[in-house]
Amino acid sequence: MSTGITAPAGFTAAATAAQIKHSGKLDMALVVNDGPEHNAAAVFTRNRVVASPIKATRAAVADGTVKAVLYNAGNANACNGVQGDKDAAASVQRTAEALGVLSEDVAVCSTGLIGELLPMDKITAGVDALASSLGDHGSAAAEAIMTTDLVAKETLIEADGWSVGGMGKGVGMMAPSLATMLVCLTTDASATPEMLDEALHKAVAPTFNTLDIDGSTSTNDTVLLLAxxxxxxxxxxxxxxxxVLAACANLADQMQADAEGVTKRVKVTVTGTGDDAQALNAARTVGRDNLFKTAMFGSDPNWGRVLAAVGMAEADMDPERISVHFNGQPVCVDSTGAPGARDVDLSGADVEVLIDLGAGGEGTATVRTTDLSHDYVEINSAYST
Amino acid sequence: MSTGITAPAGFTAAATAAQIKHSGKLDMALVVNDGPEHNAAAVFTRNRVVASPIKATRAAVADGTVKAVLYNAGNANACNGVQGDKDAAASVQRTAEALGVLSEDVAVCSTGLIGELLPMDKITAGVDALASSLGDHGSAAAEAIMTTDLVAKETLIEADGWSVGGMGKGVGMMAPSLATMLVCLTTDASATPEMLDEALHKAVAPTFNTLDIDGSTSTNDTVLLLAxxxxxxxxxxxxxxxxVLAACANLADQMQADAEGVTKRVKVTVTGTGDDAQALNAARTVGRDNLFKTAMFGSDPNWGRVLAAVGMAEADMDPERISVHFNGQPVCVDSTGAPGARDVDLSGADVEVLIDLGAGGEGTATVRTTDLSHDYVEINSAYST
Known part of the structure; x- marks a missing residue:
């Protein structure tokens, strides 16, 4: 039974091992929307340094129509200058020809090392292999886009006579050099590009955008929704x-759970400040603080680091009225240690941190992060060489 | 020969082991300005969560007059609520009585663990011991304010008939839970509080404020200048x-060099953007990026991480025209890899990174940071417990 992108009617997919990954594993995938409609929406990285495939896909999605998406893992085709743009265009062109569609209706997503040219001979051969093996291969496609992910990530949300399927890869919590988050959502619903765009933006904000592992943002992040x-x-x-929200939430959960090099999943919620944007700034400030993250790695209920971190946030606060809970237990009240705070047990894999900034206000936000572990350093200090 | 805070005429100091540090080492110090003038200026942490001694010292410096500064290490007296403020005030009061000066002319600086009440019996006994042993003990005072510093930090800048002496402790690059940077500068020059204030602010900006190890900012940072x-x-x-600039630069150099848990000293300079503030934002964004910092630990010339990081900066840039040099060698030109980039040797202890954002403009800034190492994680994951 199909569980991912090929579960909704009208979609086929294929995967192949084009030898872009040194491991020889599956590393290219193709997703095709056979219609009758070909509406699409997308959300991209906020980074101003963007990879060539982002530029190509932005252009493809601009008119709300996408018929196929080409994926490769092992090479991000980022920071390759004019040649990178040409290679992305050539990949799109080859895919369009193989499928008999217009190149302006083909998107492309890449993930892997920055600054290496795409091996175009392998890409070209891969495209041809993919185009000739399309079928109910959503799971293989999900596998092909993995980088340091330990498991493939698929989702399927059943609605009344229609469904949303999805696949994703995201390694923000383990090897953020490969942090690119690629997500493809498919639905057999009939929906205009405007409807898709609205649904996708609403869904991304509380899901993928709350996954904040180290503040790094990829040059290649792309979330596509095809109908x-x-x-x-x-x-x-x-x-x-x-x-769409349920599909995104499910994939985001899988991304946070797939956490090589990480020993804790940490949820930071901020309340008691002016508005949601301020709360988000404060939650991110704590979630990105290396001292807080190393304390989590040590299962250390060192609430002082929460206060030291949040004091730098751009958010309304009363510095004398901040409170902190770890796993539901008060560790800091009115900016002062609570009895028993040093004895709170943080040895489990999940830690919930609740911070009230004491300024009143209705602002609230949650960010999901991880600890900062030895394996994080190990994985990320030995990557490109 | 005196080399630090007691080298300029008019200053005495003392140090004692008050058993606040578990090690039994020197942990309290007193610096006294014997005049004839008692002018002073100070710069404090930008963190909005500030320790009780910061509040007391702000009040003491407000009128431009400081006659003595009490230091303790081992306990930050931060996040201790009203009791913390009372303890800081009692420390000041005891010092004022012991010296026969007004309490409003006494400053106090603390460094150590957040959220533990000061052991006031030890503080009181310590103050009495210090007040009765004042002399040419600048070096002992510099030793007493150390936390995880490996070496005491002193400086002396000789001018024409006058001088600036100084001591500092700063462990931002090794164990930022103890990141508090405390600096005391003394001068036998005759200068108004306004002159001191101007000199100090000018000196702090390009020195201590460019030391940016992990974005964390202490609740206790204090730089004092006494004349x-x-x-x-x-x-x-x-x-x-x-x-004053020379004294601050010398102490900042010592702080960066004293780097337990760190294998690289990294200088990040940004040019080619709108103004200095934008350049500083970009330099900080790169200097704080964990992916960049782990690459440095691995001696990995992974310039792609520089581009991915700087793309998130709030600075004018041309994303297609960014260039990067590592140790003077071009690794990225026009946002694309330069020949031989992967072979640049970063095995030494010092790495210079030069980033031109390609937007023209006169903005430039430098930030000094370190790599992100296993020892950083080790030291910071096992501190309060």
């Missing part, structure tokens, strides 16, 4: 929103 | 500026 209309069902916007 | 006027010389502002 075939093959179910014949046109959901209401709220129904579409709910299904 | 006795005992030389009888009134330098011009520019002369004072130069001497």
């Amino acid at each position: 075939s209309g093959a179910s014949g069902v046109t959901p209401r916007q709220a129904e579409l929103d709910a299904a | 006795s006027g005992a030389s009888g010389v009134t330098p011009r502002q520019a002369e004072l500026d130069a001497a």
